[in-house]
Amino acid sequence: MSRFKITIIGAGSVGFTKKLFTDILSVREFAGIEVALTDVSDRNLSMIKTILDRIVEANGLPTLVTATTDRRKALEGARYVISCVRVGGLAAYADDIRIPLKYGVDQCVGDTICAGGILYGQRNIPVILDFCKDIREVAEPGAKFLNYANPMAMNTWAAIEYGKVDTVGLCHGVQHGAEQIAEILGAQDGELDYICSGINHQTWFIDLRVRGRRIGKDELVSAFEAHPVFSKQEKLRIDVLKRFGVYSTESNGHLSEYLPWYRKRPDEISRWIDMSDWIHGETGGYLRYSTETRNWFETDYPKLLEAAGSPIDPAKRSNEHASHILEALETGRVYRGHFNVKNNGVIANLPADAIIESPGFVDRFGINMVAGISLPEACAATCISSINVQRMSVHAAVSGDLDLLKLAVLHDPLVGAICTPEEVWQMVDEMVVAQAEWLPQYAHAVEGARDRLSRATVKTRDWTGAARRAVRSIEEIRAEKEATRLRAAG
Template sequence: MTKVAFIGAGSVEFTRNVVTDLCGFTALHGQLDLMLHDIDEERLGYAEALVRRINQQTGAGARVGSSLDRQAAVEGADYVINEIQVGGYRATRTDFDIPARYGVRQTISDTIGVGGVFRGLRTIPVLMAIGEDLAKVAPDAYLLNYSNPMAMLPWAVYAGTPFARVVGMCHSVRDTHRFLAGVAGLPVSEVDFLTAGFNHQAFVLRFEHDGTDLYPRLHAAIDADPQLRRRVRVEIFRRFGYFPTESSEHGAEYVPWFMRHDDEIEHFRIPVGEYLRRSERNLDEYGETRRELESGGPLTLTPTSELASEFIHAHQTGAAREIYLNVRNDGLISNLPAECCVEVPAVVDASGPHPQPVGALPPQLAALNRTFLNVVELTVRAVLDGDRRHVHQAVLLDPNAAAVLTTRQAEAMCDELLAAHGELIPAALRQPRRPPC
């Protein structure tokens, strides 16, 4: 049996997508052992009921179980899929509300920025604890991480625990490739892409069809469409020469030029507070799934080509496929630090993932990435070193926050957030800082 453990399985819509895909692979029928874990007993119960129904409807012949004990759930696993959100909606609300009182506007707030830093501080310790568990009870497993902030979490696991078989997974590269192929009027399968950088700030380095550069076609489409020019990611492309992988609402808060200006927010249609609305919709989706399960009727099962299921299928069957993964750099991108976590193409086959070297990024892209990296690295180091000063420094160096706050305001805001999140923050970081010199 191939054991797949889900951490945070109470995120039922995500669990539904991955399990539907896994159970849809006939090559895996009769081979899957699906073990679910969550800290919320009610959500875990619904997740288990959901997975049992999917297994029954697809005839996958999987073994299904659940446990509130995380280490027991992952013991002997071949794959561990992480989908947690530490602190849930309440913590996310705090990440938006307190900075808003200081004048800091955010859209998604899960990557860098003030919200990304504090989500990292809450989540890194849990990911490290999972890494410690796996080193003890499932050392040969792959930890497939979906949680944000992606550039921080795998880095903390491979730098701070004995466990190194961790990769990050995100849809942003795949979705960007589909978008660009659509603008070019071509099937995505016919377009040759090469993309690299950090998760949520990677760039399409090669965009070709039969050896012909498609960037001139993209420029022409943008010149002909005023609405395309009202997207942040298109503005970044026009200024830096390569198309970014992240959506405009995400990308707006990684740089200093948009969020502080009312006219830019209006012009580029930036949805301030967007993640709060998405979180509320997710709560509604959970309620809909509960009602669907309780109705007793057949579930609507739609394959989604989730990256984790594709990774597992490729590794188990040897049917190699390319998947963009977040992994330790180690020279894959030669002008970024070796220890950071980068997003690059990888071939996954029976022997595992094989990240592909990219070489040096164009200097302007590496410069943007290094600005992004400052916040990521200081947040990781804050947890690994137990140094509260790094929390303040990460926010002081964050482009969006720095465009709005003075040094004193930034530190006061961080102190308020550290206090508000309480025990979700590592104990070493909850201690009051020393007075400034």
């Protein structure tokens, strides 16, 4: 196969970049490609390039790995562009969680919708559009943009509608949900078939079959309630399954943010979440996790580098979509997955302009979506609520319309269940002022927002949330892991 180029933007995310890289090189035809890494951090780029170079050397491959902070240079001639960026880093993300808490909005993740996810989109979308401009101008003609960055739907929507680049959004929520279902039903590899459809982080298993036998709601509920772990960790998802009749792909914590009935009252939150891990609903759980692991790769860098010297085992290739899509496009070997694309009638009862997540097949002709799907009415209703927020958020991010941004936050299901309009207007002003350095499209509105805050009359509170855990040090994490290992060893 002729050499082609893949560019990874945000490659300083060491663990994820390493996974993508080894997945891609599990495809034998890809041995001679070029992988260009780019990031805003020279230090992280240097570390990940050293790891990837070690993988190439250990496997005797002709793969070329380059690294530069000059994004445009990295994109020159690229056939595929993969993005996994977090604009503003943990500093901005901390405000996504901290400021809404002052107004009573308790988020677990805050990266999709809710106040945090909407502001995250405001930071990311201008940068995504910069990526698209560079892709149009210097990448290979017709280059495909694979977006892994959240908020998935908003970023993908902006790249398609305003960036005018061939874009697909990729997530692993569907795979993780399917793994749970296979476990509770005792299905072995290849025995579970499913159709999962909706929007990113609100995707629904609308058809489930094990060895060809259709699995109904009652059987699924019984299996989840009988499971010794999931029955405790997924209480909210199980309750939604009972009421909606279908299981959601998304984690207990994520789902609690999109369905306001479970997270609008602090004294109710503990009924539905589990504190054994951040993903089950902990206040600011993903922020804590991200903070704790921020420097983990640095302290364990020698171990990562040592592991990079092992042979690539194609049997251990992950279920992340990127490498499988590239393999299908380049070799014609057909791949079935779930992809984020513009709806255009694929899901009959969702808006045509929405970014949906639904089944599709990939071959040399591209990504071909399965059309004619209809969601159960309750699933469609919850998706449409989020779609309306996403649409306003994207248009606000592109136009810099502060009033439209406030309306988007006001219409968020969880925010709207908790806050008055006056509280929303002040909260958004506070978030825009706090994050002004990452919001160039609102530069004209920052002084006005700051002035209004100086005369603010809405009372706020100093609240850490209904279910917060303290950030652990690396030493504490290491000690806990060792204790867990010893317990497991008996």
